[in-house]
Amino acid sequence: MGDSERYDYETLLVEFDDGVCLLTLNRPEKRNAMNPTLGEEITDALERLRNEDRCRVLVITGAGESFCAGMDLKEFFIELQDKPAEYDRAHRVAVEWRGRTLRLFPKPTIAMVNGHCFGGAFTIVEGCDLAVAAEDAKMGLSEINFKMFPGGSVGKSMGNLLRPRDYMLYSLTGRPMTGQIAADIGLVNYAIPRDKLRDDVMALAREIADKDPSALQATREIYRNSMDMEWDVAMDYASSLQSQHTARQANAFREEGIGDFLDKKYKPGLGGHENAKK
Ligand code: COA
Secondary structure, eight states: OBOOTTOOOSSEEEEEETTEEEEEEOOGGGTTOBOHHHHHHHHHHHHHHTTOTTOSEEEEEESTTEEEOSBOHIIIIITTTTOHHHHHHHHHHHHHIIIIIITTOSSOEEEEEOSEEEGGGHHHHHHSSEEEEETTOEEEOGGGGGTOOSTTTHHHHHHHHSOHHHHHHHHHHOOOEEHHHHHHTTSSSEEEOHHHHHHHHHHHHHHHHTSOHHHHHHHHHHHHHHTTSOHHHHHHHHHHHHHHHHHHTTTHIIIIIIHHHHTTSOOTTTSOHHHHTO
């Protein structure tokens, strides 16, 4: 991995490898808690990575033993308590980058949950398309433990992922769960031993990075955007998206995707077109 010169941040590391961007929350001494600086910096990074050719898939992880300990409780709630304008800005930035910028990012995203993941960090997991955890990662909706509730975008976004009983159990008790339990309840896709996590996630990211970028973008968009639409509106949207997609990829799905299948070059049911070229 290398070439992070152009992405020089205090709280983040940005690296590229073979079409995959690894974005690391880099405050290990604070268990990668999200302070206002991190909010500003990751907003900037995501804005640039949208159009970065070296980033076909984005992986988010944490430096050291933690994924992310949630909001920086000191910098947000103590140091800004008498600074309403600064708090308002930091709060809006924090909610926006996870709730919209990340969720609507035009490329596939994977949360690599390498350790502690609490409170506000759950919205990073929810904002990413996929999530893989270390089996022994400690994760939790811990707000109730410090006399708070899952505020900001946490309560709302958990409704997209968790079954009601699981949300209630973990948010009312604040009980930590392991990465394995997070997988069992569908909060992450699967959990694996910590020492295999990075290789597994990078292989997953590369597998996806090999697919057609426009098809990947549309695959995310049709799912995310039509969720809240009425049926007829969603069908209309799907037609428009198909036109956009085929224009964006210059009709590659007909010419190469279907064309090469009909020419007996590969079988899409058994693997991607990209593998047929190798
Ligand atoms: N906000 C601000 N600082 C935090 C933090 C957070 N969410 N989580 C950890 N830190 C800081 C600690 O205050 C400590 O700082 P210090 O060295 O200046 O004293 C440092 O990170 C290390 O934390 P520590 O508790 O000693 O590490 P640990 O490995 O023993 O425990 C946690 C890690 C994550 C279990 C524990 O820090 C914790 O419970 N944090 C709060 C998690 C939480 O409820 N987050 C939800 C916020 S929405």
